[in-house]
Amino acid sequence: MPSHLTRHVFRRLLANKPIVHHGCLRRNALIQNSQTIRSKNHEHGLCLEPGQQCRTFLDFKMFRAKGKDKQAVADIDPGVDVMMGLARRQNMRARLPEAEDVAEALIQFFGAKRRQNTQITDTQADLASKSLEFCQAAKAPLDVSKHYFKRIISPAANVLLIGEDKRSDAHVRLAKLLIDIAHELHPRSVERELRTYCKVLCYAGLPEEAQKVLSQYSLRKVGTQEQTMTPSESEDPAPDDVADVEGEKSSFSIPTKTSNAIWTYILSSLGQLGREKEFQEALQQARAQDFHVMGLSQILLEFHVRQRNMSEIEQCWNDYRLDVLESSGSSLSHPKHGAIILAVLKLCAQNSKIDLGHAIVRDLLNNSPPKQIWDAIFVWGVATGKGPDEIGRMFDVMEKTNQHIADKRHWRRPDAATINELVEYAISKNDPYMAERFITLGRDRNILPDARTYVLQINYRLDVDDVDGALTAYKNLQGQDVSSKEDVPAVNRLIVALCNSQRHDFDTIMNVAADLSDRRARFEPSTVTTLSLLHLTRDEVHDVVDLLNTHAFQFSAAERSQILEALIKYCQEPSTDVTLSWDTYSLSREIFDEMPRGPRTSLMVEFFNRGRSDMAVNVFNHMRAHSRPDTMPIDETYISAFLGAAKQQDLDSLEVLHNQLKLDYNIDVTTRIRNALLIAYTACGQPREALGFWDEMCASREGPSYESIHSALRACEKSTWGDKKAQKIWSTLRSKKIELDRDIWASYAGALIGNGDIALATQTLEKAEGEQEVEIDAFIAASLFMAAPGQAKQMEVETWIKERQDGIWEEIEKIGIEELENGTRIVAIDRTVSP
Secondary structure, eight states, rough: OOOOHHHHHHHHHHOOOOOTTTOHHHHHHHHHOOOOOOOOOOOGOOOOOOOOOOOOOOGGGGGGGGGGOOOOOOOOOOTTHHHHHHHHHHHHOOOOOOOEEEEEHHHHHHHHHHHHHHHHHHHHHHHHHHHHHHHHOOOOOOOHHHHHHHHHHHHHHHHHTTTTTTOOOHHHHHHHHHHHHHHHHHHHHHHHHHHHHHHHHHHHTTTTHHHHHHHTSOOOOTTTOOOOOOOHHTTTSSOOOOOOOOOBOOOOOOOOHHHHHHHHHHHHHHHHHHHHHHHHHHHHHHHHOOOOOHHHHHHHHHHHHHOOHHHHHHHHHHHIIIIIIITTTTTTTTTHHHHHHHHHHHHHHTOOOHHHHHHHHHHHHHHHOHHHHHHHHHHHHHHTTTOHHHHHHHHHHHHHGGGGOGGGGOOOOHHHHHHHHHHHHHHHHTOHHHHHHHHHHHHHTOOOOOOHHHHHHHHHHTTTTHHHHHHHHHHHHTTTTOTTTTTHHHHHHHHHHHHHHHSSSSHHHHHHHHHHTTTTOOOHHHHHHHHHHHHHHTTTTHHHHHHHHHHHGSSOOHHHHHHHHHHHHHOOTTTHHHHHHHHHHHHHHHHHHHHHOOHHHHHHHHHHHHHHHHHHHHHHHHTTTOOOOOOOOOOHHHHHHHHHHHHHHHHHHHHHHHHHHHHHHTOOOOHHHHHHHHHHHHHHOOHHHHHHHHHHHSSSOOOOOOHHHHHHHHHHHTTTTTTHHOOOHHHHHHTOOOOHHHHHHHHHHHHHHHHTHHHHHHHHHHHHHHTTTTOHHHHHHHHHHHOOHHHHHHHHHHHHHHHSSSHHEEEEEEOOEEEEETTTTSSSSSOOOOO
């Protein structure tokens, strides 16, 4: 090939550009048929028209079986595949994708999440953070970067605000990255990002950090003047916080609405965490900054309710009553008021503060409360000992108060929501009988159960292991409106219970699961785990793959780990067929690429223990080929693999593993690894090769260990002329004045007798005993007996023990002697060696 053509080929490969030829007939035809022709590429001084090559002959799809059902494609959000590819390439240190492609993937991902109004998981947040950092580090023109980041930052900040669930460190990192990028683009408009960052910090259990961030972005002074935001600035689409800009002093005041929202997050988070001292300090600081929201008294009341501080609750209730009950601009109709009042009344009942509870009820009744407050009063009645009949009379009292209300639309009547509150309280007291009586009370008053009633029925019947009753409630639920999907958690529980009960047929379980699937409802990790195990017991591996592809990618890292742990446990169960264990491992490896080293190693050892060295070696090779540092094999992984091959006496597998070690530049060969190799090659019938590792250890800087001595002497025991090598090793040990204990003497005696020289072994032991170097006991004698090759040699050793060592043979017989099929006998002592 001409040199200029060679250079051109390699340059095109390095630049990730196609290689084309002017005279290619197929390419000319494609150019003529194309609607647009790209401009000529003058790269590297050559005038070439870029065109994609297409290989049509080697279409391997034509060899696939026709009519075969396709597996479900992994159900992942738009753009996630590109972000996953970036993370994989970064781990492999391979060629990275174009920054524009990653930016478009981020835009698609956050746009989809915003449209779906769903919270992102920690794994997705981690991928998004890495992708954003990659785009930020890309050397793109400033105008191009701004174009993409403007389309990313705003949707991402809004998505992170969705939901009230706990946030992870990955969410915090993503929120921090968003505010940093937003500050670089527009230093004077990061209000939305600041609010997002502080909320994520609070929901991650870091309210103190949120407080520090808020302080950093608070009002600052420019010279001697204090700059504030004008009304025109507050109407800007993104009028947010400010920080100092390099090269100039600029600041602005955080809008009151944003500041109040952030302080609300901080105080609520501190209250939920029960940090009273920090809560009071934050409250003082907030008030010093003119913090005021209508819900402040509620925040204080909620805090003391969580703390169960009854002495403070009474004072907080008075403040709350002034803000809510006696304020002209407030209304009890908001759901949050019903929830907090119900919590206060329950706490009063639990702590026997009946007088306070009655006082609260009087305050409420004096203000013509809405129906939801009446519902809380009914629960208070149950908490103070009233039964269904008395609650029914309270219903009548509420209905009589309607005569003072002219507008019938505002009349208060008991409904399904009222019954549900009563049922829920009965469930909290573990009283399903009382719950059923309240449902009966509702039916007697022509109050039909709604979807929530049946959901509660499913839950409390499952609590008492009444799976059939829960299934009946589920069937009744089918006629209700469940568009809000409030029934999804209960139905997930029902599916798990049906699978675990082992009394219900497969079709019944699948009908319930299909209902959730048809509604595109969320499958909980426990549900996916249970259904996966059910399919595996039926040898339906393809169904497991479809199930996991559909749901596993929507879970957080902890939830995925829960499913993976169950699959690995199933693989390791003795009752699981080895082929099914392999299939389960294979699908787990494909779907849970993050499977760490520990579970993979345990599976490798399990396959070794089951006599499938080929499967175990494949598991090891998968770790070896992985790009994640927490998955790639380490010293202990190699040692476990070598010992597994030794247990199966599989020389071929051992050589494959040893070759992998030779090629692994991340591993420094230590004494423990050499010990494992020495043990493995000895067990596989290659003692002379094994002794080569002893020589390597002696020449190494680390040197041999006591385990090395045992392993080397055991190799001498199995090796031809091994007694000569053992004597050399023994001489070296004596010359270096190594302490020689009973176990080493037992190994040395076995090495001497391994080639059949009984006289040498017995004379050596007798001489050592005479010189008081060692005392021959049952362990040394049994080791000598077991190392003797063949029945005849063992008989000679037995005779020597009986004649020369009084009482030792009787001790050996007490330990236990077992005869093998070939006639040799073994003693029940532990002669195993470890690295």
